[in-house]
Amino acid sequence: MASPRAHALTRRLLTAGALAGPLFVAVFTVAGSLRPDYDQLRHPVSSLALTGAGWVQIANFLVAGALLIALAAGMRRSALLAGRARAAAWLVGAAGVGLLGSGAFVTDPVSGYPPGAPDSIEYTPIGAVHDAAALPVFLGLPAACVVLAVWALRARRPLLGAYSLLSAVAGIVLLQISSTGFQQDPAVVDVAGLYQRATIAVLLGWTTVVALVLLRAEPAERREEAAPE
Template sequence: MRSLQVSLLCGAVAGPLFTLAYLAEGATRTGYDPTRHPVSSLALGEHGWTQTANFLVAGSLTLAFAAGMWRAPRPAGGPLFGPLLIGVWGAGLIGAGLFRSDPVSGYPPGTPDRLQYTTLGILHDAFSLAGFAALIVACFVFTRRFLRAGSRTRAALSAAAGVLFVVLLQLSGSAFSQNADLVDHGGLLQRAAVTVGLGWMTWIALHLLRETRVDRP
């Protein structure tokens, strides 16, 4: 039981650690504007290894969380879909760390605003999009689980997180495509989306931790 709770705790700390790391990096990186540039761009340049490590650590913690969900007495989302989707999100974070994104919106300084696609950048986007999609679907899988358990408030919160996550990701994607009205706010919109997604995962992890304590003999 102790190892199970450690695995679930990994899901609770993954989001806050990831967020604190990229906030610290963004505040100290020369030429980087957190309101304009994406989190992934922190992996570019001389100190880019710090954000690469951030992706890898967050992904590893998320995979540990998915394993804990699988072993939990009442796995959220059923015996397969909840842990599987969270596992895909974790793998997406690791893939985003292994493959660096392409420069966008003028960072690093001297690079063009519009994306110039490379193989590494395409792989980064593919892993990121797969992870985002899995996390979005997970929100609605949990919505169904909470409804079946009779918890309408939790179900509504989970569904709202999924919808808000989609909307914010769409807006940030439009900003990074150089939409004139949004481009200067792309980083802020993406950070809001990531905060919603990671905050939702932290909430679910804490909920499962409480469940395992209740079930413990």
């Protein structure tokens, strides 16, 4: 059995992971509202890394990535998850690495931001790496949702299972709509940023819920250990 100190470390990792989504969303929302000529309905979150104030969003990527990696470590250590369910931890960790890569490699301009940039994206090598780094986030997290949904349903946790499955479906659908908008589809180009933000909120919201569910299980395990036989 794990020691109380080991449980304490697991709780700290899960607590850090629970902060990833709320902090990331809060920072890019505030940063976007303060940025001249930036339209949060139209422009992608990654575009906040452009221009002189771009360091704020770069730091946001890096911090959120580190917090997701902490969550992945906490999931691996969790007493609640076992067997194949822990594959979800690897996928969450990959998403964390993807966020680190998104911060290290800045995106290319799109949808006319910064002012004077073309609407259609013109890829550079750095911008292409940025988009590749985003794949573990936007595809890895829905996969993690599915893995955890299967485990939760088998473990007779129907609410968590249904929520995880719905998060996966919503994340993929919203991602497809936002991607179509960033490709300048006139039907959704002006709200592509909104759909991308909804995608991020759904997927990172799921990581927060999972962290809290696992965090709640840790004290229970510790009390069980301490109880006399």
